[in-house]
Amino acid sequence: MVAQSDFIITTQNLTKTYGRKPVVDRLNLAVPRGSICGFLGSNGAGKSTTIKLLLGLVKPSSGVGTVFGKDIVRDSIAIRERVGFLAQAPYFYGYLTARETLQFVASFFFKGSRAAIAARIEELIxxxxxxxxxxxxxxxxxxxxxQRLGIAQAAINDPELIILDEPAxxxxxxxxxxxxQILERFRGQSTVFYSTHILDDVQRVSDMVAIxxxxxxxxxxxxxxxxxxxRNLFSITVRGDGRTVCxxxxxxxWVKKTITTEVGVLGVEHHTTKLQVQVTNPNAAETELxxxxxxxxxxxxxxxxxxSYDLEDVFVDLVERELNHEQ
Incomplete structure (x- = not known):
């Protein structure tokens, strides 16, 4: 049983409806503390609206959510004080330098001496x-x-949680x-929750994914x-009589199903057989199979x-299953 305190973001049946159309529909999200979580979905899937709900920028039509254990509606200001956020299309004053931009943001969010602020800015640069x-x-x-400057301003106050909307x-x-690479550097320092529609990015850097x-x-x-x-599938190729293995x-x-394919036949002792083994206990299979x-x-x-499978294969399979379920 995972304790509620182990999750930095939770939602229960969180819903946002515009007119009769649910943009976010009964969302039950649980983001573990300390993770890098990719929030994956095609354009228009509802990712940006979900982020706005978590930050209290829009109010839910129904359901509840928490960030740091605080209610996203009642405690939205307290939540935003502890979150670093990068919008999908960040705006900066073009006449300011990067250092001046971070100094400006720090004046709102960073609590500390002038020397501490300067050191934090230098660290982020x-x-x-x-x-x-x-x-x-x-x-x-x-x-x-x-975008790199935007990530720096989101992290200026060394937040427990960094939320990025389509950062790449x-x-x-x-x-x-x-x-x-920058997101990877936050591992162990902050929880990172970022939305994206780029599957390869999620597979490269995330340890958690929500689709x-x-x-x-x-x-x-x-x-x-x-x-x-x-599926919990294992692949084994053997030389010898594969039938005895099967x-x-x-x-x-804990072996649910075994499928064998003969790759080559040169006498029984030189048989080459490929086995695909489906198991119910992958941990046992990894140590004993x-x-x-x-x-x-x-x-x-x-x-x-x-x-293992490519994330694109998994994504397409899950989305097609969801679309077929709706029909």
Whole structure:
């Protein structure tokens, strides 16, 4: 049982309706404290509206939510004081330098001496890779540099939670890589909750993922568990009589199904057989499956591993399942 205090964001049936159309529909979200959580969904899925609900920028039509255990409606001001936020299209005064921009933001959110503020600004300028441009006007910044400055201003008060709305959506591959590297640097310091429609970004940096489609949460899990799926499949390639391996595995209680494919036939001792094993207990399989197969001295294992999936495959599968369910 996971304690409520282990989650920095929670929602229960959170709903936002415009007219008769639910933009966020009975959302039950749970973001673990200390995680980097990718909030994944296609354009128009309801990600930005969810972020506005969490920050108290719009009021829910029904349902409840908490951030830091505080109610998102009743305690919205107290929540925003502790959250670093980057909007999807941040605006900066072009005549200010990056350093002046951070000084301006710090005057609202950072509590400390002038020396402490200067040290924090210098730390963030270094962290987001703007050391060489800290004293140049922002009007000359590229899109990627503006996003890095935006992340720095979101983190100025060393927040427990950083919320970013599509931080890399409009960037080229190099700019996206730079932003993801910055997000990675917050690991162990702040919880990061960021929305995106770019699947590859989530797979590269996140340890948690929540998938939204048409306002509904269709999946929420660790990235490793989501990629392995509920199939819990292992792949084994053996040289020798694969039938004996299959018969032995059928007697194991946590083996649900075994599919064999003969890859090559050059006499029984030179058979090459590929086995796909579906299990109900992946932890037991990871520690015992290979040992069970290798217990037969006539069998040589040439390949063993858990089958994982690309996030795009998982995303398409889940979204299609949700759309079919609605029909």
């Amino acid at each position: 270094e962290l987001v890779g703007l050391s060489g441009k800290a004293d140049r006007p922002v009007r000359g910044f590229s899109g990627g540099e503006r 959506a409009a960037l080229d591959p190099l700019g996206r890589r730079n932003v993801l 939204l489609e048409r306002g509904r949460l269709v999946a929420q899990d660790t990235i490793d568990q989501l990629l392995s799926g509920d 018969d032995r595995l059928k007697r194991v209680p 290979l040992r069970l197969v290798m217990a037969d001295p006539t069998i040589i294992v040439t390949q063993f591993g858990r089958i």
